[in-house]
Amino acid sequence: MARDGIPGGRLCAIARTLDVLADRWGFLVLREATLGVTRFAELRDRLQIAPDVLTDRLGRLVEHGVLERVPYREPGSRTRFEYRLTPAGEDLKVVLGALQQWGDLHDPVAEGPTMVRRVVGGTRALHVGFVDRQGREVPPSEARFVPTAAYPLAQ
Amino acid sequence: MARDGIPGGRLCAIARTLDVLADRWGFLVLREATLGVTRFAELRDRLQIAPDVLTDRLGRLVEHGVLERVPYREPGSRTRFEYRLTPAGEDLKVVLGALQQWGDLHDPVAEGPTMVRRVVGGTRALHVGFVDRQGREVPPSEARFVPTAAYPLAQ
Numbered sequence: 001m002a003r004d005g006i007p008g009g010r011l012c013a014i015a016r017t018l019d020v021l022a023d024r025w026g027f028l029v030l031r032e033a034t035l036g037v038t039r040f041a042e043l044r045d046r047l048q049i050a051p052d053v054l055t056d057r058l059g060r061l062v063e064h065g066v067l068e069r070v071p072y073r074e075p076g077s078r079t080r081f082e083y084r085l086t087p088a089g090e091d092l093k094v095v096l097g098a099l100q101q102w103g104d105l106h107d108p109v110a111e112g113p114t115m116v117r118r119v120v121g122g123t124r125a126l127h128v129g130f131v132d133r134q135g136r137e138v139p140p141s142e143a144r145f146v147p148t149a150a151y152p153l154a155q
Numbered sequence: 156m157a158r159d160g161i162p163g164g165r166l167c168a169i170a171r172t173l174d175v176l177a178d179r180w181g182f183l184v185l186r187e188a189t190l191g192v193t194r195f196a197e198l199r200d201r202l203q204i205a206p207d208v209l210t211d212r213l214g215r216l217v218e219h220g221v222l223e224r225v226p227y228r229e230p231g232s233r234t235r236f237e238y239r240l241t242p243a244g245e246d247l248k249v250v251l252g253a254l255q256q257w258g259d260l261h262d263p264v265a266e267g268p269t270m271v272r273r274v275v276g277g278t279r280a281l282h283v284g285f286v287d288r289q290g291r292e293v294p295p296s297e298a299r300f301v302p303t304a305a306y307p308l309a310q
Contacts, residue, residue, distance in 0.1 A: 013256070013257075013258030015179065099168070103167075124293075131284050143275065
């Protein structure tokens with residue numbers, strides 16, 4: 001499906017972003033990063049993820065500029081690395097927030113939401129939505145995707 | 156990874172939404188649905204997807220209320236079905252739009268964007284972002300995810 005005729009190929013921006021995240025593990029590593037979990041051992045323990053899979057997903061996120069690999073050293077230990085969200089990684093919070101609110105709205109569980117969205121330094125609730133250039137929100141039913149001249153599939 | 160301690164389990168709304176979409180094919184079927192491509196044969200031909208995979212992904216999206224299966228009949232043919240976005244499916248456009256704008260901003264290709272976001276019935280450009288209850292947009296760097304009491308992993 002990674003062809004250039006568009007379906008899941010490089011011309012589709014949706015597919016390119018999914019490539020960066022790779023699979024569910026990529027999304028979960030990113031989720032933990034947004035919570036401030038930055039160290040390999042902590043990610044491994046919290047996600048119960050196989051170390052080789054975690055190494056691969058972190059490498060992919062670093063390679064694509066989503067996470068930055070920063071050395072740190074604790075007394076008596078060798079140098080290790082932590083993984084911090086970059087500005088591009090911050091922008092992916094929009095994707096996570098959109099997935100999160102959809103799951104809580106349309107496929108809720110009895111326990112209720114396990115995470116909510118708030119403004120930094122405050123308690124104002126946030127959601128994710130379509131916004132125009134004047135900063136006005138538009139409901140999803142009034143948003144449309146329009147193929148450009150670069151879109152190779154006939155409509 | 157589908158455990159109940161949260162990482163990729165039912166308590167995580169991000170994981171639940173990813174379950175509905177299953178894999179890249181689910182996202183691509185949804186992308187086509189937002190463009191008004193509703194029929195099995197057309198989806199199969201445009202996506203170059205194996206029929207059994209398409210059947211599975213459509214079934215999953217119908218089961219979770221994202222698509223509605225509607226019968227139609229052309230003269231001289233047997234009854235067939237088309238797959239239309241439901242209101243819950245419309246809400247998933249926020250997820251697609253977020254993936255799309257991230258890929259075009261942070262992993263662009265020389266050809267430029269193949270799809271853009273516009274308001275229905277107009278040309279106003281739209282993007283996807285965090286919005287508070289007063290309708291004010293907040294940049295991703297000022298949005299945070301906050302675990303609730305239902306979140307089982309210690310912070």
